[in-house]
Amino acid sequence: MATTRLITHHIAKGSTVGQTMKDRFDYGQNPLKTNDGDLVLSYECDAKTAYREFVLSKAKYHAITGRKQKKNEDVLCYQIRQSFLPGETDAEGALKIGYELAMRWTKGKHAFFVASHIDRPHPHIHIYYNSTTLDCTRKFRDFLGSARALRRLSDRICIENRLSYIAHPKLKSKGKYRHYGEWLGANRKPGFKERLKAQIDACIANIPQSFEAFLQAMQEAGWEVKRGRGGAISFRTEGQERFTRLRASTLGKGYGEDEIRAAIGGRATGSGNAPPRRKMSLVIDIQERLKAGKGPGYERWAKVFNLKQMAAAVQYLQENNLFSYEDLEAKAWEATDNFHAAAGRLKQVEAGMKRNAALKKAIVDYAKTRPVFEEYKAKKYSRKYLAEHEAELAVYRAAQASMRELLCGAKLPKMDALKAEWRRLASKKKSGYAEYRAAQKKMREAVTVKANIDCLLGIADREKNKEIER
Missing domain, CATH: 3.30.930 (BirA Bifunctional Protein; domain 2)
Structure with a gap:
């Protein structure tokens, strides 16, 4: 560790x-x-x-x-x-x-x-x-x-x-x-369970050929192995009085005998902190790139790059306690739904700000050009006056139509109320944008990790083949 x-x-x-x-x-x-x-x-x-x-x-x-x-x-x-x-x-x-x-x-x-x-x-x-x-x-x-x-x-x-x-x-x-x-400082001596889990991690990391080879590695590391009734495995080290059973309920998820056997057999991620087999960038299809003309140097770089992406994916799975493909899939869907919900809320706020700005502009234009219209009305809609003030009257009519459309029959609010509403919406947009960016980041991480795991498990290829067959 x-x-x-x-x-x-x-x-x-x-x-x-x-x-x-x-x-x-x-x-x-x-x-x-x-x-x-x-x-x-x-x-x-x-x-x-x-x-x-x-x-x-x-x-x-x-x-x-x-x-x-x-x-x-x-x-x-x-x-x-x-x-x-x-x-x-x-x-x-x-x-x-x-x-x-x-x-x-x-x-x-x-x-x-x-x-x-x-x-x-x-x-x-x-x-x-x-x-x-x-x-x-x-x-x-x-x-x-x-x-x-x-x-x-x-x-x-x-x-x-x-x-x-x-x-x-x-x-x-x-x-x-x-x-x-x-975490393992001098003021706190690690307990026997912690030491046992750490040693299990170390032995699993060395990729033993079989479960018996794993037990042999534990014995060589100073742990006494005991087989109880029904074949249950327990461990004990120097200074420890009672044996510790090798099971998930005692040591935690990932430390059961079946899980360790599955890890050794290549069917699971193994113990809790040991590096699993399977980041935040999509892995590269090396064969496709080589077909496109890339050389041996690019191939060597891409292999290292893909290894780092898979290591980052493993770290993501560990930190989020995702121990099955179904959990990862649910996490990706949840992150995607949260992102779309945050985007929807942000769009509503932006629409409210757009309406607020349009209404304020219409009120200002209406107030500026209304005297011109009143004089035009007083002159009994004179053609000469219309020709002289056609632009102002056009602005007046456009502002009047815009207010009618935006208010939908509601009472015209005061300018101070509109300004206060704008400040409230701007503040809401600021916090909403931060929420949007955070949700976007989480979605990208979850979706990218899932895509890389799909690539590792061959799921993406199977789906592609199904689409070709259809």
Whole structure:
């Protein structure tokens, strides 16, 4: 289960910018923790001189932009800590995953280095990236919800690499939510059930050939396996008095024996947090593109792209607790109906605003041209007067007809009432548009995920064949 934490580094009290960063970086690159520096990767910088390069980039930033923050407020660099469950990956694997996380998080716009440590039982990495961009014109800003965005990116990369992740990390503690990195923190030792579920996830992620191979992997990981009456499977580890039964009612949905057997046999998604087999962009029909003239390079890129789309689809299914195709289909229909309902409400508000604007314009035009009509009437509809004021009289008649059509026999409202109604409708449109955009986003996500799952299961091809036969 990969956990993440985002840390900002400021100037240490009584120290300089360079010395502060050097102290931080020396800790991350400690030879005893990084196998004499073999477990360090860098991007657009030399890890050994990174603190000097970061200081130089900040001097260039001040020279180019002219902006300079107060000494205690300036962020020197950012640090990301990413930890993995023991047994899921090794130090080299963690280093590669950490490098990919850093590259996708910074989008290649910030220099960074990644150090994988071997001083703890669990693999973990430290990422240090410069707050100043490579062109020295901008800085990275720690935005609202950055920790959650980092966690989601880490979870997605874990799914792509067939590693488990924490689906619901936030736990209440004295009325407050703990941050992601504290989910398995020192103040809370995970229970036997949590440890058992984590180990099941790790074993399933390794794709055992059979259920017996899965049980053997559990035994090798230090779990005692017991077969009870009727063949029921139970597990126990060191320090545990009673066995824990392998069933969904005890461990949760996705952890029953039948579900695990189905996952191993390739018929289900497996355990609760283990990466399933099956995003927010439609997958590419690679064969069709190759027929259209695309080359081997495009084919390699498309395969990676499709893998990422399926990983995102898996993450969506986990986060929304969609454990069957029927649930996904219902979710897509519900999201589509909600979107159309929000669009309908927004159209009604816009129609009301359009009517309000037209009525106000008609009232103003009527008030401006009515004196002309009254004088025309007083002159007994003189042709000479009509020729001189034909345009004004045409505006008067059009405004009169428009008011008649818009009011439909109702009493003419006062201008202040119309203005108040306009403000109310404008406010309603603003909130309605936000609701519309949110519903549209949810619909696109649900429909795209369903389309990708259909593609994976071959449903789209079957429907296409039926249409051809018809």
